[in-house]
Amino acid sequence: MQVSKKIVVLGHFGVGKTSLIRRFVEDSFSDNYKVSIGVHITKKVVEVSPEEEVSLILWDLEGTDDLTTIRDAYLLGTHGVVFVFDVTRPSTFQALNADLDIVRSKISKTPLLVVGNKVDLVLKEDLETLFTKNNIETNFLTSAKTGNAVNDLFLHLAKLLH
């Protein structure tokens, strides 16, 4: 049996949302940064058990520093949210909790995963200090470049939603 679920991936500019999705769907990575405009939709079917599959319809929303400007139309009927920030750029996580409040006010009662991306560029010890200092809690620490924890993230979400 297969069910379809709409997943919205959002966050600030250049945090690696598109790269995360590309790594998950195509298992590829490119250093060439291209700004996403509007929304791009891709799909991947994930097996959550021998007889059950979840078709994840991934909505890759354009990055924005002001999350209040995200179009409500893109968030309608969302089953799961992935909020991505860049662990190397403090500007993308300094106001993380306030950003998450804005997202939750727009889509309440929807599972939300917080993801720190580009972990290949920082030391693990530095990360822990950084998160404690900024009072940040994450669900996954990923690297679209190396593929670290990317599949785990989406598989976890699929299991959460099916």
Place this chain on the structure above:
Amino acid sequence: MVEKDKVELLRDILFTDDRVFAEKIADRIKIIEKTVNEKDQLSEKVDPIITQRLNEFIADIPKTLGPTITLTLKEEIRKNKDDIVDALYPILGKMIKKYISQEMKILSEKINQKLSASRWKIKFKSWFTGVKEEEIILSELESASIEQVLLIERGSGILAASYTKSETIDEDMISGMLTAIKGFVEDAFGQKNQNLELIEYELYNIHLQSFVSYYVAVVISGNYSISAKDKVQDLIFDFYDDFMGKNLDSLFASEKESDKKIMDRETLEKELLVKFENASI
């Protein structure tokens, strides 16, 4: 032993190694001279190196010379527009002429088929409606046809069911993108309770009919006239009426919450096939 022989013997003892070494060097020089001076020999040694360098150069052309070539071409085109038009004009002219003659041939064949098949029907229709016979024939030749139907959940853009005449790219992604476009347009104009109804896409029209929980997208090829639109809407309303009617029946038939399920995709797709496969619009 004379004095001279003694000197020779002494030279042999002292310089034998050096002489052999000198002879070897002389031999090597001869081989190198031969290799350099004889074309075939030289080419045997040098050709692979040149080929390798040439291949590297060719592979690097897009990177090294690409921007310069593009810039030069742009500059040349800008400077010599008339010359380029003169050069391309006959080629384009021939292509257009060939295309038109091909299309005319197809049109003529279609008209002949139409005339032989339903001449009296067209005459009668023309007499009855007052529209010229040739106009009726042309409008019937370009008649619209349903290519694809998608039943999509509003908001989420999740595809509930689909019917398609030919293979297209992933329908789940089409449904998502249509929903995103629809949502963007409706949001952008800030008008509540207004819906995007039509997307024109060169040879195709995508008719979007919105309901409360779902919307139906119908992809139409050919001349999408007002009467075709009217027929498409009737078909959609018919389907939706049946679909929602059956859904409501199944929802209210069971008392247990767990039994209240909406129609599955397979059943819905059968319904779509029945309604839209042979529908003429």
